Amino acid sequence: MKKEGRILIVDDDEDILTAGKLLLKRQFSHVSTCNLPEHIPTFISTQHFDAILLDMNFGPGESSGKQGFHWLKKILEINPQSVIIMITAHGGVDVAVEAMKLGATDFISKPWQNEKVIATVSTAVLLGQSRCETQSLRAANQVLVQDNNQLNQQEIIAQSDEMLKIQTLLQHAAPTDANILILGENGTGKELIARDLHQKSLRAHKVFMSVDLGAISESLFESELFGHKKGAFTGAHHDRIGRLKAADGGTLFLDEIGNLPLHLQAKLLTILEQRKVTPLGANEAVPFDVRVVSATNISKNDLKTDACFRQDLLFRLNTVEINLPPLRKRIQDIEPIAQYFISLYSKKYQKPEKELDNDALIAIKSNSWPGNIRELRHAVERAVILSQTHKFTCHDFQIETVNKNHIEKHNVIKDEPTELPQDLNLEVIEKQAISQALKKHRYNISHTAKELGLTRAALYRRMEKHGL
């Protein structure tokens, strides 16, 4: 059966062209010939070839190989990935060696042996195909990085003194390679800040790889982060690159680092110290180069206890520490953030961009927002969709001003009524259940997921599906 392979033979000897074509056509899907080297640029700029067989000498009596060298260089100038096999005169080994120094892959001498030609061309075709694949993967990767970076360009709204200080800190820390630990309650913008850091860093053109350590099961931790070789364990059907290596050159965002069990913290520390990782089932460690940004909603005090977190790992992660205050402690930010999301969602849902009335403004500023900016964003989205009045009112935000002080003082979240909604569509019920559970657990994803009987990853997926 013919193999997939595109070959070009360039020689001024028509007999060689005919013999070569006859031989190789039996083996490969596409064989072209060219008897004038001046036509090479047109051939290779209009068609792709996995391998090119190029004669060293053109014209009667030529044996210096000068023209072969000239066309070899020309082809590599046009496409440096070209795989070129030189066709040399009998005994022209010196010339062939010289050609290989200039970038040729292999050579065959005339008169040739058919088996040798087929073997040499087969290897060259495979090399050409893998170069081509590498090139297109690189290009695809570049597009993905660009797309990912565009997605990361959500604006950070910051007017409070606390956030302005953090922004100054970010400006200074971002271009360094210092490891950064971001602390803050759920929904305070830790991931947004991490992405912003990456954008402002010298690694911005490379990948931002986010790993939710709270969502990776213990059994999958090593294979996810370190990768594995085919056959390393039951179900490992292919080699798989780990996330540490996949983030090479870029930023690795370790989210929910505080949820990592102590024994896995030890493994992570070793890997980060050695800057090398051995995929499961491999014998050799491979180096990686990442800047580590981590985040957790665990308080600083808890992080500083040995029972909760390894102190040596903490020192490695927190060269620079960023403490994101909860929204209730940066009241100056509430109005501009609300305005930002009003504008965003009014456009998205094609609604007029309305103002907040006075009471609504006071209410959103004095609400405790246990789910922080994520909760405010969600409240604004709902208000934009449902509001019927010409300005947004307290009612649109479902803020119970009467209970506010009570909530603040007693640090409790009032359960929402639990009766079923009138609409018994399962999707609607699921959204309501998730929304209530989030509020009940102050937007703590781990606790909410536990109550709902979901994994954190499954909860995130559903939140995204329902726009929560």
Ligand SMILES: Nc1ncnc2c1ncn2[C@@H]1O[C@H](COP(=O)(O)OP(=O)(O)OP(=O)(O)O)[C@@H](O)[C@H]1O
């Ligand atoms: N300063 C800000 N300006 C505008 N939007 C913000 C800001 N901070 C956070 N957000 C938005 O709030 C939501 C929650 O942010 P993010 O996911 O970064 O928080 P987090 O602290 O990482 O949450 P979690 O701990 O639950 O993973 C996102 O939609 C984010 O875009």
